[in-house]
Amino acid sequence: MEKYLKILKEKGIKVTAQRLEILRFLDTHHTHPSADEIYIELKKRSPALSKTTVYNTIQSLKEHGLLNTVNVDSHESRFDSVINPHHHLLCSACGNVIDIEIECPYTRKMLAGGHRIDEVHGYFKGVCKDCLGGE
Amino acid sequence: MEKYLKILKEKGIKVTAQRLEILRFLDTHHTHPSADEIYIELKKRSPALSKTTVYNTIQSLKEHGLLNTVNVDSHESRFDSVINPHHHLLCSACGNVIDIEIECPYTRKMLAGGHRIDEVHGYFKGVCKDCLGGE
DNA sequence: TTGTCTGCAAACGTTTTGCACGACC
DNA sequence: GGTCGTGCAAAACGTTTGCAGACAA
Numbered sequence: 001m002e003k004y005l006k007i008l009k010e011k012g013i014k015v016t017a018q019r020l021e022i023l024r025f026l027d028t029h030h031t032h033p034s035a036d037e038i039y040i041e042l043k044k045r046s047p048a049l050s051k052t053t054v055y056n057t058i059q060s061l062k063e064h065g066l067l068n069t070v071n072v073d074s075h076e077s078r079f080d081s082v083i084n085p086h087h088h089l090l091c092s093a094c095g096n097v098i099d100i101e102i103e104c105p106y107t108r109k110m111l112a113g114g115h116r117i118d119e120v121h122g123y124f125k126g127v128c129k130d131c132l133g134g135e
Numbered sequence: 136m137e138k139y140l141k142i143l144k145e146k147g148i149k150v151t152a153q154r155l156e157i158l159r160f161l162d163t164h165h166t167h168p169s170a171d172e173i174y175i176e177l178k179k180r181s182p183a184l185s186k187t188t189v190y191n192t193i194q195s196l197k198e199h200g201l202l203n204t205v206n207v208d209s210h211e212s213r214f215d216s217v218i219n220p221h222h223h224l225l226c227s228a229c230g231n232v233i234d235i236e237i238e239c240p241y242t243r244k245m246l247a248g249g250h251r252i253d254e255v256h257g258y259f260k261g262v263c264k265d266c267l268g269g270e
Numbered sequence: 271t272t273g274t275c276t277g278c279a280a281a282c283g284t285t286t287t288g289c290a291c292g293a294c295c
Numbered sequence: 296g297g298t299c300g301t302g303c304a305a306a307a308c309g310t311t312t313g314c315a316g317a318c319a320a
Contacts, residue, residue, distance in 0.1 A: 016300065
């Protein structure tokens with residue numbers, strides 16, 4: 001937990017028990033959870049937790065670059081504490097979102113097109129390796 | 136309008152005035168409008184139009200391959216009648232979504248990773264050419 | 271005529287907001 | 296003591312659903 005305390009302090013985010021818990025959950029669960037999933041899970045340990053706090057904390061972490069929103073699902077947002085650029089696969093069989101670590105060669109081309117690119121997002125829809133294997 | 140009537144008939148979609156209007160709007164406005172934007176715009180000409188019909192029509196067109204959903208915005212869906220694979224740039228200055236016509240070399244690499252890819256979506260966040268030019 | 275589409279109203283799920291209480295500096 | 300975070304409740308927003316009447320084929 002010392003690790004997350006340090007992260008918050010370095011970013012100048014006021015430390016609270018809820019923020020530590022949410023940050024820890026995101027760092028140890030790279031399953032791209034929704035706000036509700038975070039809430040449900042942490043509520044088990046901290047029954048007083050409110051969904052408002054989950055949303056507030058998500059926004060705070062996002063503003064400080066500790067969190068990204070993953071737009072693979074049009075009906076709820078999912079969150080990802082892995083902030084290095086990578087892509088995602090939404091599996092139509094199990095519904096999970098899997099990280100895809102591949103190079104993205106687009107940035108340079110885009111600059112040539114006259115636009116300025118700040119973020120590159122990619123996502124795929126298909127069936128993940130595990131589901132294809134019949135597990 | 137003859138053109139859109141033909142498209143609907145070819146797809147076996149029952150022809151109604153509302154569907155013709157929505158299809159025409161999407162075909163002549165490649166601005167990736169939200170359901171609400173479509174509704175607001177067409178309501179000017181057809182005051183009886185309901186939002187339900189906009190959603191119903193969007194779903195019908197999507198099922199028949201005449202429409203894609205663009206997930207660049209986590210809070211509302213946007214729609215695109217250009218169905219050939221391409222990417223999008225969400226401009227943080229003007230808020231517009233611009234089509235980006237570039238090759239996508241990912242599918243083959245992904246298959247090598249063991250997953251099956253059905254759809255490839257990509258989008259960028261940045262500032263479009265027009266906004267960079269100071270217009 | 272028959273089945274489907276439309277449009278209204280209500281429901282739904284996610285996210286945001288208003289506000290009082292409480293924690294921490 | 297003052298600022299900021301929390302948590303409850305209610306609202307807001309996009310989207311979906313139920314249903315009765317209207318329309319296309």
